[in-house]
Amino acid sequence: MQKHPVRIGSVELEDFPLLLAPMEDVSDPPFRAVCKEQGADLVYTEFIPADGLIRHADKAVQKLDIYDYERPIGVQIFGSEIESMREAARIVEAAQPEILDINYGCPVKKVACKGAGAGLLKDIDKMQHITAEIVKQVQLPVTVKTRLGWDEQSIRIVEVALRLQEAGIKALTIHGRTRVQMYKGEANWEPIAQVKQHPDIEIPIFGNGDIDSPQKALEYRQKYGVDGIMIGRAAIGYPWIFREIKHYFKTGELLPPPSLEERLRVCLKHLRFAVEWKGERKAVFEMRRHYTNYFKGFSHFKHFRTRLVEAGSLAEVEDILAEIEHFYTHEQAPFENSPS
Structure with a gap:
C-alpha cells in the first residue's frame, strides 16, 4: 500500500x-x-x-x-x-x-x-x-x-x-x-x-x-x-x-488478546481518571458500560460482571477487580472455556 x-x-x-x-x-x-x-x-x-x-x-x-x-x-x-x-x-x-x-x-x-x-x-x-x-x-x-x-x-x-x-x-x-x-x-x-x-x-x-x-x-x-x-x-x-x-x-497477523494484567491496569487507569474528572458516583455508574468488553471472552465472568455493574463506589470496584485478578491467576484460566 x-x-x-x-x-x-x-x-x-x-x-x-x-x-x-x-x-x-x-x-x-x-x-x-x-x-x-x-x-x-x-x-x-x-x-x-x-x-x-x-x-x-x-x-x-x-x-x-x-x-x-x-x-x-x-x-x-x-x-x-x-x-x-x-x-x-x-x-x-x-x-x-x-x-x-x-x-x-x-x-x-x-x-x-x-x-x-x-x-x-x-x-x-x-x-x-x-x-x-x-x-x-x-x-x-x-x-x-x-x-x-x-x-x-x-x-x-x-x-x-x-x-x-x-x-x-x-x-x-x-x-x-x-x-x-x-x-x-x-x-x-x-x-x-x-x-x-x-x-x-x-x-x-x-x-x-x-x-x-x-x-x-x-x-x-x-x-x-x-x-x-x-x-x-x-x-x-x-x-x-x-x-x-x-x-x-x-x-497481516492478529495480536493475541491483552493479558489479564493489562486489562486490569487499563481498566483501573480509566476508572480512577474518571473518578478524578467527573466525581465518584457518576464515574462508577458510567463505567458500567465498559466492563463487559474489558474482560471480553473471559470464562465464568458473569458473576463478576453482575457485581461490577451493581457496585456503587470506587473502593467496591477496586475490591472486585482484585478478586478477578486472584481468581484468574490462581483458580481459572481466563480463556479456557467459551465466554460465559
Whole structure:
C-alpha cells in the first residue's frame, strides 16, 4: 500500500489514521486517554450542545477539557440555529483544540427531531449555510460527521459531501446508516465509496460503522478506498482495537488478546481518571458500560460482571477487580472455556 500522510487543514496524521468516534457519555477524557495510549490517531470529544456552551452550562463546558497527551483532538458541537452555532464555535476555538467538528449525524429523537444532528439531512441548504458560517467564524480546520441520509429514499450523500466541501470543511466522516436505521442493520459503505471516488472530492473521507475487528478494517480499507476509519462502539471497554488493527495492517497477523494484567491496569487507569474528572458516583455508574468488553471472552465472568455493574463506589470496584485478578491467576484460566 502506498503510504502518505492524511492532512486535515494544518493537522497532519499518519497514513490511514484510526479515529475515535465522539460518543455521548463515552468519549470523555478518561476514555480518550486509554484509546490514545492504544493507538488512536485522532480523538473527538463527546458531542456538545451549542446552546449549552452559550449558557455556560457546567456539563457542556466541562466537555471542553483537553489534555496535551490526547492531541490532536477535535471538539464536536451540534445545534440547529446559525447564530448559536457560530457563538459556540467561538467558545470552542478559545479552548484550543486542533479541529472543530460539526455533528450532522446524531439520530436520537431529542436531537434529530429538533432540527439538529441528523435532522439537518432534511435541509441540506441550511446544513451548508451553517457550515459555511462556522468556517468563516474560526481559524481551526472544520470537519463534519454525518450519515447517508434521513432514510433510504433520501440518500444524497454525494451532494452533501460536495456542498460541505464547497462550504470549506477539511474532512468528512460518514456513518454508513441512515437516521431511520439508528444503529440497526448493517452499515452500507457503498455510498461512502461513491463519495470518495467522486472526481471533485478533494478532502479526506473517513468511513464509520461496524468496524469491530482488524480483518474487517483491512477489508473495508481495501474495498472502499477511504482515507481512514472512525471506530465507535467496538472501542467501548476495548481500546486495544486500535493497536490490533494497526498491527494487522503492518504484519497481516492478529495480536493475541491483552493479558489479564493489562486489562486490569487499563481498566483501573480509566476508572480512577474518571473518578478524578467527573466525581465518584457518576464515574462508577458510567463505567458500567465498559466492563463487559474489558474482560471480553473471559470464562465464568458473569458473576463478576453482575457485581461490577451493581457496585456503587470506587473502593467496591477496586475490591472486585482484585478478586478477578486472584481468581484468574490462581483458580481459572481466563480463556479456557467459551465466554460465559
